[in-house]
Amino acid sequence: MLHTNSKSIRVAAAGMVLWSALLALALGATKAEASGCRADPIVVLTNGSQLQFAANIGTSYSNVDSIVYTVHGPVGSAMLLIIYTDNPLGSVERVNYIADGPSNYYTIDTVVYTDSGHAQVTATGALVSILHLTVAQGSDSGMDHQHIHYPLGR
Helix, strand or coil: CCCHHHHHHHHHHHHHHHHHHHHHHHHHHHCCCCCCCCCCEEEEEEEEEEEEEEEEECCCHHHEEEEEEEECCCCCCCCCEEEEECHHHHHHHEEEEEEEEEEEEEEEEEEEEEEECCCCCEEEEECCCCCEEEEEEEEEEECCCCEEEEEECC
């Protein structure tokens, strides 16, 4: 009997996480800004947390080759779902997740690669609980081809 209840709890938890992700997409997705461009994926984790991060890039969409986000999160957690929001950069974004950190603590490393020129990049992010409460926010700025990193969490 315990096994059946455990399975029901896991299914219910997975359903809540999926519902939460869909709600985040509907309420939190943003469009590109008028000057430059913006990338903004949402990552849903197996521990129920969501990471919402963005790269505001001082160049046109056509000049962006790729955007690589490397997330370091708590040991034992994993990515459940990545939502690439409705923007032209979704096809060039990549998220890597490494579970090697302490509980409730994340670091985001963002690297933007462009075809030509130097572009200013501002990377921002938020750690959001399953109840859609912002737990932590962070940001940092730099240039394309540089590692721009910041912490999120306690």
